[in-house]
Amino acid sequence: MDIREIAKKAGVSVATVSRVQNHPETVANATREKVQSVIDECHYTPNWFARGMNLGKAETIGIIVPDILNPSYMEIIKGIEDIMSESGYITVICDGSYSTEKEEESIDSLIKRNTDGLIIISSSISRKKLLSIKSKGIPIVSIGESNACKEIDTVKIDYEKASYKATKHLIDIGYDKIAMINGPKEKRENTLRLEGFKRALENSNINVENNYILHSQISLDEGYLLTKKLLKLKNPPRAIFATNDIFAFASMAALRDNDIKVPEDIAVIGFDNIQLSRMIESKLTTIINPLHKQGVLGARLLIDIINNQDSEDSFTQEILLETKIKIRKSCGYGNRIGEIF
Amino acid sequence: MLETNFMGLKLKNPIIVSAGPWNGDGKKLRNNLKAGAGAVITETIVSDPYSKISEQVAYNGQGLQNIRFYSRFQLERWKEELKIAKSDGGIVITSISGHSPSEVTYLAKKLEKYGADAIEISLSSPLGEGVEVACSDQNFVYDIVKHVVENVKIPVMVKLSQHVNNISEVSKAAKNAGASAISAINTIRCILGVNIEKGVPLLPTYGGYSGAPIRPIALASVASIAQSVDIPICGVGGVENYENVIEYMMLGASAVQIGTALMLNGESVIGKIANDLEKWCTNKEISSIDEIRGKALEQIKPLDELSLQPMTCKCDDKVCKKDCNLCIEYCLENAIEFVNNKIKIDKLKCIGCGLCVHICPTNKLQIYDEN
Numbered sequence: 001m002d003i004r005e006i007a008k009k010a011g012v013s014v015a016t017v018s019r020v021q022n023h024p025e026t027v028a029n030a031t032r033e034k035v036q037s038v039i040d041e042c043h044y045t046p047n048w049f050a051r052g053m054n055l056g057k058a059e060t061i062g063i064i065v066p067d068i069l070n071p072s073y074m075e076i077i078k079g080i081e082d083i084m085s086e087s088g089y090i091t092v093i094c095d096g097s098y099s100t101e102k103e104e105e106s107i108d109s110l111i112k113r114n115t116d117g118l119i120i121i122s123s124s125i126s127r128k129k130l131l132s133i134k135s136k137g138i139p140i141v142s143i144g145e146s147n148a149c150k151e152i153d154t155v156k157i158d159y160e161k162a163s164y165k166a167t168k169h170l171i172d173i174g175y176d177k178i179a180m181i182n183g184p185k186e187k188r189e190n191t192l193r194l195e196g197f198k199r200a201l202e203n204s205n206i207n208v209e210n211n212y213i214l215h216s217q218i219s220l221d222e223g224y225l226l227t228k229k230l231l232k233l234k235n236p237p238r239a240i241f242a243t244n245d246i247f248a249f250a251s252m253a254a255l256r257d258n259d260i261k262v263p264e265d266i267a268v269i270g271f272d273n274i275q276l277s278r279m280i281e282s283k284l285t286t287i288i289n290p291l292h293k294q295g296v297l298g299a300r301l302l303i304d305i306i307n308n309q310d311s312e313d314s315f316t317q318e319i320l321l322e323t324k325i326k327i328r329k330s331c332g333y334g335n336r337i338g339e340i341f
Numbered sequence: 342m343l344e345t346n347f348m349g350l351k352l353k354n355p356i357i358v359s360a361g362p363w364n365g366d367g368k369k370l371r372n373n374l375k376a377g378a379g380a381v382i383t384e385t386i387v388s389d390p391y392s393k394i395s396e397q398v399a400y401n402g403q404g405l406q407n408i409r410f411y412s413r414f415q416l417e418r419w420k421e422e423l424k425i426a427k428s429d430g431g432i433v434i435t436s437i438s439g440h441s442p443s444e445v446t447y448l449a450k451k452l453e454k455y456g457a458d459a460i461e462i463s464l465s466s467p468l469g470e471g472v473e474v475a476c477s478d479q480n481f482v483y484d485i486v487k488h489v490v491e492n493v494k495i496p497v498m499v500k501l502s503q504h505v506n507n508i509s510e511v512s513k514a515a516k517n518a519g520a521s522a523i524s525a526i527n528t529i530r531c532i533l534g535v536n537i538e539k540g541v542p543l544l545p546t547y548g549g550y551s552g553a554p555i556r557p558i559a560l561a562s563v564a565s566i567a568q569s570v571d572i573p574i575c576g577v578g579g580v581e582n583y584e585n586v587i588e589y590m591m592l593g594a595s596a597v598q599i600g601t602a603l604m605l606n607g608e609s610v611i612g613k614i615a616n617d618l619e620k621w622c623t624n625k626e627i628s629s630i631d632e633i634r635g636k637a638l639e640q641i642k643p644l645d646e647l648s649l650q651p652m653t654c655k656c657d658d659k660v661c662k663k664d665c666n667l668c669i670e671y672c673l674e675n676a677i678e679f680v681n682n683k684i685k686i687d688k689l690k691c692i693g694c695g696l697c698v699h700i701c702p703t704n705k706l707q708i709y710d711e712n
Contacts, residue, residue, distance in 0.1 A: 079389065086417065293389035297447065300416070319447055322440035 001042045010038040060090050061302060062110035064103050065121045068095040070218060070246060072272045072291055076121055076143055079295020087303055089116065098184070098217050100124045111138060117302045120146060124187060139305035143298040145188040153301045155294045155319045159189045162287045162323040163196030163243065166269050169285070169325055170239045171204045173332060175267060179212040179237035181226050181247045190215070193243045193271075212237055223250025231258055239267040239331070245274045248284055252330070267331040283328035290321045297321075342622050343615065343630050345379075347596045348496040348521035348573050350432050350458060352379035354615045355630060356586065359577055359598035360385050360436035360461065360500075362396065362409055363608075367425025373603075374431035377612035379596065381426070384412040385436040385463050386419055386452065388444055398604075399533045399543045404554040405601050406533035406544055408468065411438065416448060420455045427456060434498070438463040440475065442488035449489045449497070459495050459521070462486065465502030467530035467549050474504045474527075479514035490519035498522040498575065503529055503555075503562050509569035516570040523566055524575035524598060526559045551601040553579040560592055567593025567638050581610075583617035590630065591637035651711045652693030658705055659683040668697040668706060 007014045012035060019027050020035040027035070038044075061084055065073045077093060084091050092115070094106035103125050110118060117139035120130075127147040133140050134152055142154045149156070170178050180197050183190040198208050211233060216222040223246060230236055231254070242248035248270030252262050262268050262282045270277060270286035277284035297319050304317075343354035358364055358373045360382045370381045396409040414422065419435070426433045435457040439445040449460045462485065464476035476482050482499065490497050499515040501508060503526045512523055528549025532542050559578025566574050576589030577598040589597045602610050622630060642650070654676070661684050668677045668684070676690035677697060684705065695708045 083415070083417070086415065290389070296389045296415075297444070300447070317443075317447075319443040320441050321444055 001044050003044075006035070006038055006042060006044050009042070010035045057116045058114045059088055060092055060113070060115050061117045061119065061299075062106070062115045063091055063093045063119045063121065064096055064106050064110075064123060064125075065093060066096045066098050066103075066123070067218065068093060070244075071274045071276065072244065072246070072289070073121055075274060075291035076295040076298070079292040079297075080119060080299040081295070082292075083296050083299035083303070087299075089303075096123070098124075100126065104129055107133065111136075117141070117306050119143060119298050119302055122187065122189060123147075139302055141298050141302045141305070143294050145192070147188070149318070151316060153305060153317045155297045155301065155321065156189075157289055157294070157321050157323050159192035160196040160199070162271070162289070163193040163241070164200045165196075165323065165325055166241055166271060166287050167197045167200035168204075169327075170241065170267060170269060170331060171200060171206065173267070175239040176204075176206045177209075177212070177235070177238045178206075178241060179209075179230050179239070180214070180241045180243065181223060181230075181251060182213065182215050182243045183218050185215045190243065197241060218244050218246055220246055220250040220253075223247035224254045227251040227254035228258070231255075231260070237266070239269070241269050241271075243271045245270040245272045245277050245284060245286055248286065248330070249276070249280055252280070252282065252284075262330050263332040269331050273326050277326075278328065282330040285328045285331040286326050288324045288326050290323070293321060342628060343379075343619055345595060345629075345631055347380075347575070348459065348498060350380065350496065352432065352596060354379040354618070355590065355594075355596035356580075356611060356615055356618075357382060357434070357575060357596055357598045358603060358611065359600035360463065361600045361604070363600065363603045365412060366414070367422035367428075370422075370426035370433055371429055371431070373608055373611065374426070374433075375429065376608040377615045378431075380432035380434055380458070382434040382436050382461055382598070383419070383422075383426075385438050385466070386414070386416060386448060387411045387438050388416065388448060390415065397544050397548075399548075400552075400605075401533055404531075404533070404550050404552040405604070406531050406548040406550055407528070408544055408546060408548045416451055419452065423452070423455045423457065432458045434459040434461050436461045436463050436500070438466060438475075439485075442485045445485050446488045446492045449493050453493045453495050457495060459498060460489065460493060461498045461500055461524060462489060463500045463527065465500050465504065465527035467502070467504060467528060467547065472530075474502045474530075476501050476511055477505050479507075479511045482511055483514040483518045486515050486518035486520050496521035498524050500524040500527055500577070501562070501566070502527045503558050508562055508565050512566045512570045516572050520572060522573040522575060522595070523570065524577050525562045525566055526555070526578050529555055529558070551578065552605075553581055555579050556585065556588075560588060563589055563594050564592040564638055564641060567635065568641075580614075583614050583621055586614060586618055587621070587633060588637075590634050593635045593638045595631075595634060652695070652708050653688060653711050654686055654691050654693060654695070654697055654706055654708055656684045656686060656706050659685075661703065661705060663703055665702060667700050667702070671696055671700050 003014055003017050007017045020032050024032055081091055096103035119141050122144035123146050130148040140152050142152050144156050201208050214226045240251050242251050248268050251268050255262055260266055270284045273286045273288040277286050345352050345355050356379050358378045358381045364370050364381050365384045373381045390413045399406045435452040437448040465474045497520050499520045505511050528551045530547050531550035534543045556579030563576045573595040575596045576594035580597050580599045581602045586597050674690045676687045678685050698706045698708050
């Protein structure tokens, strides 16, 4: 059943059927009801691609995420989805596999498909590419750091400050041999995390040991292997700051496999507070990163851009959200005063 | 008579229904306006509601502990709800909360667009915030308020808490940042009680304490704020009747908020308080409620000046047939005795503390200024 057959059956023109579906307020009540009853009777649904072409929008937004297996990113996506679905948009999620090239290819594909807007999460897409997308008038929002934070609407947290808080917590409990398992160096948010880590140590007159600082792609396997590497050091650390809860879980698994107890022998602190962090033993002390909220606000900013494209008062917005520490068991219960409950 | 100008808003009376579940949607807001409120404040709107936590309330006959975070509606939903709220006219203030200037400002700008008449920034909810509420840090208050004020055209009120070391400094920070008014106080972090048979707290986590027991604390906060800043103040905490409204206003408030009384007595309490207040003003020949503002504030003395007003106890009708002996037992200085069935006060011993006045069931005793 296509639109022509519906038109014929209802005794109206194809254009009228189209108007009933897209701009019902422009059709007389009686006609609209007649056409709608035929549509319902025949279970007709429009060809969305054709509809998108007609309306000049696909009611679809694209999300580019570094790794769809990482639960932190999925919590952000849930936030985006909650707002987008309420607003009548469908979301297409593209996995960037931690590859700038793949992320850029996905962006091009989404643009070709007439997507209404794009949300990039913790993206490594080049500044040049981002600016060219913006200059073409394609609505785009970044969640987390990007290479053009000042130029495109962004929702993020202060990674440096959050890392400082996590490291300071370990220092306040009494640790001074603290290692850091961090994500890839080339990502700006990870360099900020490293700066926060170093600042906390330096403020407490603790030497920054370079062999305590490790970087890799975020995955359970990498977190496990890097922890083993730390344990092999002549002078292994007594605490580990994992800059992602996934790294922290992997770290705890490696420690367990080496008969090392958390927190008695080595303390572990994570970052993100994903849902699993309160379920896995030892329950994880971590930084509460408002992931879902970042998704919600990112979606709102994108919808604002889509709706205000012609408005003169539109300007680049940056929303910076606060982080907090969540104290559970993995660093011991020392200094619980800062706990949020 | 009750009309007042509160931060540029013309209120028909100074009674505002506070942020809370009783103002949780457009219909409730509209009903509370219809019930006679001078203005209504939406339940607090946040960027990302805690949808999984359900509301819990405990009441001990005096005060109420609540565990209710914020409005469960997403921001977008409030566009429609505000339309409903304002459909019969009236002033609707939107309460918002958040943890960073840009986050709170985004909410404020959106709600201004949706038709809010003013914004109340709640930086003081004790729920889920740990032992320090957001407004404990005056710099934080300044940053948030300034950012919001610079980005909206409607008036901005800041809701403060008693949970701060120095409410005077925090109020000044809010004023310096451009706040049009201050509301005080928010609920107080509490555990209402413990079920001693089961060994569990009445509610499973800390909550916000409200109702009559917090009123004395709120009155002191309002007075301190009034002594610190010259912007309008909205008194909040345990307002149950017209006398309480007058108390707040006499201590410097320009308006008051009611919430818990509504929860316990229903919306009719709004109209009753307004009517009683009007009657009181008529009896006192007060043409505008604004006349009473600050009247009692002027009478608050610093501690070291109390010696200039030596008080003592007196008893005009000395014959007491009530055999309770409470005044004799309670007197801190052993200044009261019964001689031949008559109350005898030893003026040399009496220090004028006033305890006997408050415990005497027959109201025989009075306190007065010796001079």
